[in-house]
Amino acid sequence: MTLVTFIAWLSVMVFDTGGQLAFKAAANRGGGDGMAHWRAMAGKPWLWLGLLAFVAEFVAWLAFLSLVPLAEGVLLATLNMVTIMLGGRWLFAEKLTPRRLLGVGLIAAGVILVGVG
Amino acid sequence: MKPRWRFYLIGFLVLMGFDTLSQLCFKLAALHAEPFAADPAWLLRVAGSPWVYGAIAGYLGAFVTYMSLLKHAPVGPAFAASHLNVVSVLILSAWLLHERLSLPELGGAVLIVLGILVLASAEQHDGHAPGDA
Known part of the structure; x- marks a missing residue:
């Protein structure tokens, strides 16, 4: 892997993980239900940060895929399931129970198999 | 707090529906705009396809x-x-677009469904873990 490819991959990881955690922060902090919840979310930076990260991730992913074959790209990007789970534990005290680890592990393996296939 | 597995089941199925709608519409928009070229004419053909608006609607719903x-x-x-949505898109691409599925793709789809069943059982078994506000 060249330095440029590594930086593209790192960008995908950072924007994807950061975006998902920002979305969770937005959903958590907004008070109320229905439209009130959306108004509360729109008034905080988290939702907008998440959307910005989503756009940045899209660009980084296109750049990354122009450097590596799709199967390799999917294989390397699926690590985001791990970083997002660890981020959820770190920032939101989400429990890493054996069943959750097994479930996420099976899904990650499945996504990699589909990507390789 | 009571496990919310019914809320999750319906929610993730709706999410899958919107994601699938987007992917399918993107594919149909791309077919509609063929041949592909990184130029304004291709972008115009995409924007002129009704499918691309279905894809955007799917994104918003998701x-x-x-x-x-x-x-x-x-x-x-x-x-x-x-x-x-990886699973539903695979099934629909085989069924509607007649794309052939490989053995690893089928195996991967089975693993994803298994993983989601395990996560669903985790919600029931582990309940509503503290911090999962």
Whole structure:
């Protein structure tokens, strides 16, 4: 892997993980239900940060895929399931129970198999 | 607090529906705009295809659904479970677009469904873990 490819991959990881955690922060902090919840979310930076990260991730992913074959790209990007789970534990005290680890592990393996296939 | 597995089941199925709608519409928009070229004429052909607006509607629906799920669901398992659309897109591409599925693709789809069943059982078994506000 060249330095440029590594930086593209790192960008995908950072924007994807950061975006998902920002979305969770937005959903958590907004008070109320229905439209009130959306108004509360729109008034905080988290939702907008998440959307910005989503756009940045899209660009980084296109750049990354122009450097590596799709199967390799999917294989390397699926690590985001791990970083997002660890981020959820770190920032939101989400429990890493054996069943959750097994479930996420099976899904990650499945996504990699589909990507390789 | 009571496990929210019914809320999750419906929510993730709706999310899968919107995601699938988007992917299918993107594929139909791309077919409509053929041949592909990185030029304004191709972009115009895409914008002139009705399918691309279905894709955008699917994205918006998926976004609203995912944010509603995240209000209660822990983000780690929720992000993993959102990959259920990989399975539905595979099935639809074989059925509607007559794309051939490889053995690894079929195996991967089975693993993803298994993983989501395990996550669903985790919600029932582990209950509503503290911090999963």
